Amino acid sequence: MSFDLVLFGGTGDLAWRKLMPALFQAFRHGNLPADGRIVGVARDDLSDEAYRNLIRSRFDQVELSKRPRAEEFDRFASLLHYLRMDLSRPQDYERLQQLLHERQADTVVMYLATAPNLFTAVCEQLAAAGLNTPRIRLVLEKPLGHDLESNRAINRAVRSALDERQIFRIDHYLGKPSVQNLFALRFGNALFEPLWRREHIANIQITIAEDLGVEKRGAFYDNTGALRDMVQNHALQLLCALAMEPPIDAHADAIRDEKLKVLRSLKRWTPPAMDQHAIRGQYAGGRIGGEPVRSYREEPGVSPESRTETFVALRAEIANWRWAGVPFYIRTGKRLAARDAHIVVNFRQTPHPIYAVPVGAANKLVINLQPRDGLELHLLAQAENSRHAARSPIPVLAPVHLNLDFTQRFGSERVGAYERLLLDVIDGRLNLFVRSDEQEEAWRWVEPLLHHWSRDANGLRPYAAGTWGPSASSAMIARDGFCWSEEC
Numbered sequence: 083m084s085f086d087l088v089l090f091g092g093t094g095d096l097a098w099r100k101l102m103p104a105l106f107q108a109f110r111h112g113n114l115p116a117d118g119r120i121v122g123v124a125r126d127d128l129s130d131e132a133y134r135n136l137i138r139s140r141f142d143q144v145e146l147s148k149r150p151r152a153e154e155f156d157r158f159a160s161l162l163h164y165l166r167m168d169l170s171r172p173q174d175y176e177r178l179q180q181l182l183h184e185r186q187a188d189t190v191v192m193y194l195a196t197a198p199n200l201f202t203a204v205c206e207q208l209a210a211a212g213l214n215t216p217r218i219r220l221v222l223e224k225p226l227g228h229d230l231e232s233n234r235a236i237n238r239a240v241r242s243a244l245d246e247r248q249i250f251r252i253d254h255y256l257g258k259p260s261v262q263n264l265f266a267l268r269f270g271n272a273l274f275e276p277l278w279r280r281e282h283i284a285n286i287q288i289t290i291a292e293d294l295g296v297e298k299r300g301a302f303y304d305n306t307g308a309l310r311d312m313v314q315n316h317a318l319q320l321l322c323a324l325a326m327e328p329p330i331d332a333h334a335d336a337i338r339d340e341k342l343k344v345l346r347s348l349k350r351w352t353p354p355a356m357d358q359h360a361i362r363g364q365y366a367g368g369r370i371g372g373e374p375v376r377s378y379r380e381e382p383g384v385s386p387e388s389r390t391e392t393f394v395a396l397r398a399e400i401a402n403w404r405w406a407g408v409p410f411y412i413r414t415g416k417r418l419a420a421r422d423a424h425i426v427v428n429f430r431q432t433p434h435p436i437y438a439v440p441v442g443a444a445n446k447l448v449i450n451l452q453p454r455d456g457l458e459l460h461l462l463a464q465a466e467n468s469r470h471a472a473r474s475p476i477p478v479l480a481p482v483h484l485n486l487d488f489t490q491r492f493g494s495e496r497v498g499a500y501e502r503l504l505l506d507v508i509d510g511r512l513n514l515f516v517r518s519d520e521q522e523e524a525w526r527w528v529e530p531l532l533h534h535w536s537r538d539a540n541g542l543r544p545y546a547a548g549t550w551g552p553s554a555s556s557a558m559i560a561r562d563g564f565c566w567s568e569e570c
């Protein structure tokens with residue numbers, strides 16, 4: 083199968099930091115179809131050779147194990163081409179049309195790795211140039227809008243040019259191996275599904291913590307905040323994967339129908355819930371890895387009076403028979419104590435204790451997403467060799483865990499998130515991509531919070547960089563009698 087992959091924004095940060103390394107890994111693993119061409123598009127005046135040299139030089143900043151050797155890069159570089167284009171100029175699309183026409187690849191993937199304010203114009207111009215044929219697949223990166231209305235405007239523009247089956251809205255969390263294994267665990271095994279409900283699960287926690295600040299993206303982030311940047315998309319997609327019903331089959335729409343039902347079942351925000359179950363914070367100065375770091379308001383590009391949240395903790399509930407009454411806690415933020423993304427499914431305690439167990443001990447399933455990935459099942463087992471156990475009148479249990487280490491089982495050359503998703507686009511598999519109605523429903527759920535926070539000047543809580551966020555986040559979960567995973 084032949085393909086053309088056109089990277090709009092081919093010289094940008096996303097292209098060289100994530101997409102090129104992922105494409106190279108796919109090439110190195112032999113997963114990229116042989117007859118391919120990758121065309122970087124931007125406004126700089128570059129030859130193919132200059133573009134290859136630019137990408138080669140950028141690989142120096144990629145982690146060592148993912149860097150190509152010289153001869154490997156030379157072979158990969160033969161796929162790379164460059165097209166100078168200003169995406170806001172209609173006449174420039176003719177050159178793109180010629181370039182694609184001369185080869186007639188079976189599949190043409192267009193990846194919009196550019197600012198979202200170009201999305202509408204690009205779609206209009208692709209249609210005007212006759213570049214919206216059935217062999218085209220369009221990949222859209224976040225942020226897809228700033229609120230429900232702007233998201234719908236983008237979706238309208240994209241759908242007026244292409245069919246929904248040609249649109250690949252990327253959420254790279256869905257490409258993570260652990261998330262795919264969450265689907266496999268739930269729907270490929272009989273063991274968990276009977277337990278996967280309110281009768282057996284006490285609460286579920288989703289944490290996406292970063293120790294980095296806003297880096298060079300201060301101006302962008304200050305207009306965005308953690309709720310739009312992380313919750314509306316990544317965290318809610320994870321919540322869907324955890325809470326959805328088994329789909330009728332493994333096809334994209336069967337999966338997406340079930341995710342949509344979860345989003346529609348999320349309890350709507352009431353004024354008291356917005357105050358008690360939605361905590362927002364902003365990092366003050368502090369220490370990360372022993373080094374002092376500045377506050378958010380001192381970051382380049384950020385307003386010194388900014389009220390943008392860099393931390394969010396939410397308590398969500400899903401109003402259906404499976405999940406009624408089970409809290410789903412979502413927490414994400416910048417400049418937190420660690421770079422750590424994980425999900426904890428906390429099972430209920432045994433109904434009647436006959437063993438001595440550590441306080442609060444119960445079974446839990448931990449799904450690690452970042453920096454490690456894998457699943458851990460925490461159980462309790464008979465404690466042996468302990469003096470306390472030997473003397474105790476009742477048997478004593480101690481925590482143990484089963485570590486499902488996929489790297490050990492499936493090898494170190496496992497497919498990373500962007501690699502997986504790019505290969506899926508080339509192959510036309512939509513399972514791990516987000517449909518427009520899911521995205522709109524997610525915006526509908528977060529929007530009341532955005533409105534409330536824009537009017538409420540007092541709810542923003544400072545937290546010291548290098549901690550787990552404002553203490554109100556721990557207080558929120560403690561009111562239900564639970565604690566965040568690192569506190570228990």
Ligand code: NAP
Nearest residue numbers: 091092093094095096124125126168169170195196197198
């Ligand atoms: P960036 O570094 O500013 O790159 C933007 C790219 O678009 C450059 O190649 C730029 O090249 C090109 N471009 C801009 N205007 C153009 C025009 N009129 N015609 C043709 N090319 C144009 O931005 P980025 O960080 O890569 O981000 C791109 C998008 O992905 C943004 O929407 C961002 O929010 C999203 N995103 C980024 C990341 C990330 O890790 N960086 C992660 C997730 C999502 P020229 O200026 O030379 O034309």
